Amino acid sequence: MLINPKIKSTSYLIKQLPTLTVFIDRDFKIIHASDKWLFTFGENSGAILGRSLFDIFPDLSIKWQTVLKECFEGKANPMGVQKYKDTQLNEKWYEWSNTCWYDEKENIIGAIIQINDVTEALANELELEKTRVQLKHQSEISKTGRWEYDILKDEVTWCDITKAIHEVSPDYVPKLDTSIAFYKEGYSRNAISMAIFEAQEKGTPWGIKLQIITATGKEKWVFAAGKPLYEKRKLVGFTGTFQDIDEQVLANVETKKNEKLLRTLVDNLPLNVYVKDIHSKKILVNRAECLSLGAKNEAELLGKDNFDIYDYKTAKKFTEQDVRVMSSLEPILGEEVISTNKRGVQTTFLTSKIPLLDEKGIANGLLGISLDITNIKQKEKELRNLIDVTSLQNKKLINFAHIVSHNLRSHTANFSMLLDFLQHEEDEKEKAKILEMLNSSSGNLLETIENLNEVLAINTNINIEKKEVNLYETVKTVKHNLEEFIMENDAQIENNILNDQTIKVIPQYLDSILINFITNGIKYKHPKRKPKISLNLLREEHYSILTIADNGLGIDLKKYGNKLFGMYKTFHSHENARGMGLYITKNQIESMGGKIEVESEVGTGTIFKIFFNEKN
Amino acid sequence: MKKIKFIGIVDDDPITIFGIKKMLNSVVECETIEDYRNGKIAFDSINKKIIGNEDIPEIIFLDINMPIMDGWQFLEEFLKLPIKKRVRINIVTSSIDPYDRKKWECFKDKTHHLITFNNKPIKRNEIAEITKVA
Structure with missing residues (x-):
């Protein structure tokens, strides 16, 4: 094909166009092409110029011939997007557009086709579409809707989901006041009004759990969130989300109910219940545990370990138990333990410790249950x-x-x-x-x-009541009654008891005891000494101890010790020995809750210690 | 009638002594009958006889419950004495405490002397039996 010089210079111009441009004549033959076009489609000018466009792009839709023909008639139309695989086999998308090609006389001699690479734009659009679908999907699943309020137009927009949550028809048109009127009267409505007001005044966003009454009259929990919108620092409206959280809230309420039931149960069990973490620190205690540890509330015990609560020895023992349970994973069941708290109070527990496991089966704490059996013990x-x-x-x-x-x-x-x-x-x-x-x-x-x-x-009258008796006076009286016997034997009775000292006894037993010991002391006197008997009173915890010491014959306790207080046992060849006195005396003392001890040395004398029980 | 040289009675009750003596007289001919009012008197007397190389009783009637030294204490000491001859010791007691019987069995097994156990009142035929064997 011959190209005149004018065309040649035009051709040179077109060559340099920064766009993908091609000129075709009315037979679809390529007359000019920009270098960029040639480069993009990997052609060279020699091989392409003069050939039909449809030869070079065999994939081009035949429909496009019609479009181009219309263009030749002066009616330019967009052609659409065409896929093309480049030399690296990358998929590319191109948008084709055309305009009429006029000569100097305004005759249409062909069409100018411009091609734009829309691969990236298309990909972006696809991505956007995808995101849009995802968002829609997500908001459907999470039941989260959107809304907007335009102050200038006084227009409220709800998305479909927001409408669905309100249970209104898709063509419902909300207004600001009707939107607010959906919130339940009282707390919910006040809270949302306040939130909008604050957002308006201070620009603070909101996000609150509230109740609405839907168009069908159903009560629903929603999470309403919003923030003010500004344009050139001027408040122009609000936008936000609207989420149906009714199920979560109700599930939460159910969980809370269960939790409360469990807590009530744990708190009212007549057992001490606690949960400890891996460091033996208490993370849950029930009321019984608080009570038994003398804590006013559980806060006093939470976070405390054994050493904070018990004395060192008990704490050490308990900690060893805790470690054993958590490392062996073997529970301790119904073990009897004695615990001493910081104030030294001892309590006996029947205790169980059960390891608590995490999802990997490793102990991360323990559950303890103890029964206070101090009273039972x-x-x-x-x-x-x-x-x-x-x-x-x-x-x-x-x-x-x-x-x-x-x-x-x-x-x-x-x-x-x-x-x-x-x-x-x-x-x-x-x-x-x-x-x-x-x-x-x-x-x-x-x-x-x-x-x-x-x-x-003596043994059957255990329940005779004891009386407070002045011991000094009683000894004095007994001494007086035995005066003749004492004089006969030239004996000396030393009453060292203070004249205000009293003991709790059965009076007639005390008389009998005193008579017995005094007469015994004189009866078994040492042949070479004048008999001397001294009486003293000592006080000890629980007991008053009357000692009666004589300087008589003495008794070989090694031989007779275990028989001394037996019936019909006599140890001296004395014609008046009946072997009844000490037996009866011992019975009388024991029936008053007391006891008797004896010290003696043969040839020196005997000391009887009579323990009077002052406690009961 | 059988003749026995020496019989000893250890008892703090004069009626028992009287009884045993009376029954002995009717069943056996005895040169000497000695009575002791408690274990200590009996032991001292027998011990003195051994030292003086005199005869000691061939048969002893022994009460358990006595003052100063009772029957068991007497036995304890008596068994320690160097006596070659076999002496027959008859425990005569009013005690029916099983503990006393057990104690007797204990003593019986640890000596070459013959120890028997009788409850009071002792009968004439029992005394005849005792003196016959001895």
């Missing part, structure tokens, strides 16, 4: 004491039964023997002798029975 101790006392009394009873049977048997044995003799005896003199023996035997039996009765009376 105390009762148990009392019961044990009672059993001890009972078994002791039982022993005494058996002992007494043996004594009774032995003493009665010895007399009845004599009777039966003597009666047998009497039956076969012919000698009158011998008969008289046996009869006399029978007589004395019966006298002995009577005396024995009287003695046994006396002992029995």
Whole structure:
């Protein structure tokens, strides 16, 4: 094709165009092309000029021929977007547009086609569309709507979701006052009004949990958020989100209800319940635990470890337990432990410790349940004491039964023997002798029975009430009553008791005890000394101790110690020894809750210590 | 009638002593019967006889409950004495405490002397039996 010089210069101009431009004649043949166009589509001018556009782009829609033909008639139209794979096989999108090509005489000689690379723009648009869809999706799922208020136009806009939340039809047109009127009267409506007011005055955004009444009259929890919009520092409106949180709130309410139920249960259990973290610090305590640890409220105990609460020894023991439970994952169940708090108060607990595990199965704390069994333990101790006392009394009873049977048997044995003799005896003199023996035997039996009765009376009258008695006066009276006996033996009685000292006793027992010890002390006097007996009173915790010391014969306690207070035991060859005195005395002292001790040295004397129980 | 040289009675009850003596007289011929009012008197007397190389009782009637030194204490000491001959010791007690029987069994097994246990009242035939064996 021949190109005239004019065209040639035009062609040179077109070559330099910074756009992708191509000139075609009315036969779609390419007349000119910018270098950029040639470069972009990887052609060279020699190979392309004069060829049909549709040859070079075989993918071009045939429809475009019509569009171009219209252009040749003077009607330029956009052609649309075309996909193209470049030399690197990258997908590119181009937008084609055309204008009529006029010659100097305003004749249309072809079309000028300009091509724009819209790959990036298209990608952006796609991305935007995607984001839009996602947002819509998201807001549908999260039930979050949008809204806007334009102050200038006094126009409120709700998105579809906002409308759905309000349960109004899609064509509903909200106004500012009707929008606010949806909020439940009272707190919710006041709060939103205040929020808008504050946003207006101070520019503060809001985000509050409120209740609305929907168009169908349903009560709903929503999260209303908004912020003021400014244009050139002037408030032009508000925008925000509107979220339906009814389900969450109700679920929350349900959870709270369950939590409250659990808390009520834990707090009212008659057991100490607590939860500790991995460092043995308390993170939950119930009311019983607070009470038993003397805390006014749980805040006093939360965050505290064993060393803050208990004495060192107890704290160490408890911490070792905690560590053992959390490292072995083996619970401690119903173990009896004694704890001492900071003030030294001891409590016995039946305690269980159960490890609490995290999702990986590692202990991150423990649950403790303890039952205070101090009272039960105390009762148990009392019961044990009672059993001890009972078994002791039982022993005494058996002992007494043996004594009774032995003493009665010895007399009845004599009777039966003597009666047998009497039956076969012919000698009158011998008969008289046996009869006399029978007589004395019966006298002995009577005396024995009287003695046994006396002992029995002491042991059965345990409940006789004790009285406060002036000991000094009592000793004085006893001394007076024994005056003749004391004078006969040239004895000296030293009453060292202060004249205001009193003891709690059964008065007639005290008389009997004093008479017994004083007469014993004189009866078993040392042959080479004048008898001297001194009485003193000591006070000790729970007891008043009366000591009665003599300077008499003394008793070999190694030999007779365990029999000293037995019935019918005598240790000196004294014709008046009955072997009843000390036995009865001991019974009288014990029946008053006291005890008796003795110290003695043969040839020196004896000290009896009588413990009077002052407690009960 | 069998003849026995020496019988001892240890008891604090004069009626029992009278009874045993009376029954002994009717079943056996005895040269000497000595009675002691408690264990200590009995032990001292026998110990003195051993030292003086005199005869000691072949048969002893022993009460348990006595003042100063009781039957058990007497046995304890008596068994320590250097006596080659086998002495027959008859415990005669009114005690029916099982503890006393156990104690007797204990003593019985640790000596070459013959120790028997009788409850009061002791019968004529029991005394005859005792003296026959001895």
